[in-house]
Amino acid sequence: MSPFTGSATRTPRWQHLRVDHADSVATVTLTRPDRLNALTFGAYADLRDLLTELSRERSVRALVLAGEGRGFCSGGDVDEIIGATLSMDTAQLLDFNRMTGQVVRAIRECPFPVVAAVHGVAAGAGAVLALAADFRVADPTARFAFLFTRVGLSGGDMGAAYLLPRAVGLGHATRLLMLGDPVRAPEAERIGLISELTDEGRADEAAGALAHRLAEGPALAYAQTKALLTAELDMPLAAAIELDAATQALLMNGEDYEEFHRAFAEKRPPQWQGR
Numbered sequence: 094m095s096p097f098t099g100s101a102t103r104t105p106r107w108q109h110l111r112v113d114h115a116d117s118v119a120t121v122t123l124t125r126p127d128r129l130n131a132l133t134f135g136a137y138a139d140l141r142d143l144l145t146e147l148s149r150e151r152s153v154r155a156l157v158l159a160g161e162g163r164g165f166c167s168g169g170d171v172d173e174i175i176g177a178t179l180s181m182d183t184a185q186l187l188d189f190n191r192m193t194g195q196v197v198r199a200i201r202e203c204p205f206p207v208v209a210a211v212h213g214v215a216a217g218a219g220a221v222l223a224l225a226a227d228f229r230v231a232d233p234t235a236r237f238a239f240l241f242t243r244v245g246l247s248g249g250d251m252g253a254a255y256l257l258p259r260a261v262g263l264g265h266a267t268r269l270l271m272l273g274d275p276v277r278a279p280e281a282e283r284i285g286l287i288s289e290l291t292d293e294g295r296a297d298e299a300a301g302a303l304a305h306r307l308a309e310g311p312a313l314a315y316a317q318t319k320a321l322l323t324a325e326l327d328m329p330l331a332a333a334i335e336l337d338a339a340t341q342a343l344l345m346n347g348e349d350y351e352e353f354h355r356a357f358a359e360k361r362p363p364q365w366q367g368r
């Protein structure tokens with residue numbers, strides 16, 4: 094995402110999310126605990142716009158996505174989204190589905206790592222939001238369920254059919270997206286859906302610790318690594334190697350690369366500047 098913008102300024106308050114900043118880490122919390130943080134049209138739009146805004150600002154080096162209360166996110170609200178979409182025409186439905194996909198693209202394309210802190214349910218769109226993150230830190234209560242076929246829709250929603258096979262393999266992805274069966278934390282860790290399994294009640298804390306570790310590291314190197322991981326998923330090897338070479342040449346001209354060499358010679362930790 095480009096850092097250049099016109100007249101847009103930082104949004105002082107988000108209606109459907111709680112956003113906290115500490116050092117260079119943003120923590121974004123879904124705040125409908127009475128509905129297991131079920132997503133509304135406004136929540137989708139806020140997530141899309143927030144990620145775009147933070148990407149422009151370049152003030153955040155890592156982001157934690159969490160859910161308040163008993164679960165991470167139960168997916169789209171049955172009344173406020175599923176009920177509402179029944180009265181929409183095809184053009185409106187296409188606009189809505191494109192918007193939900195834009196949230197996933199924003200997570201994948203923002204220039205900072207995103208850490209999902211998962212406890213309790215991560216279902217439907219909630220499972221895809223966690224899947225789109227760079228890291229999924231979960232406690233033993235976590236359970237993931239890609240429920241789209243259970244409501245008569247394609248399991249390939251919001252990029253799930255693209256992302257999930259690349260995370261867990263085609264066989265596991267086929268089972269999860271077609272059947273919609275829940276995957277509890279131990280199995281999710283075994284098949285690679287979870288990056289880190291914590292003690293119960295510790296997912297938010299561990300996700301925050303990981304985000305701060307990332308924020309203190311070489312931000313530009315992390316941003317380019319994330320961009321390459323996404324861009325090279327469908328590239329032939331020769332093109333991927335050429336893109337790697339061009340990226341490394343640019344980073345070798347950067348201040349952080351020079352700072353590492355200076356710090357190594359002076360026997361001290363590098364002071365990363367993200368440049």
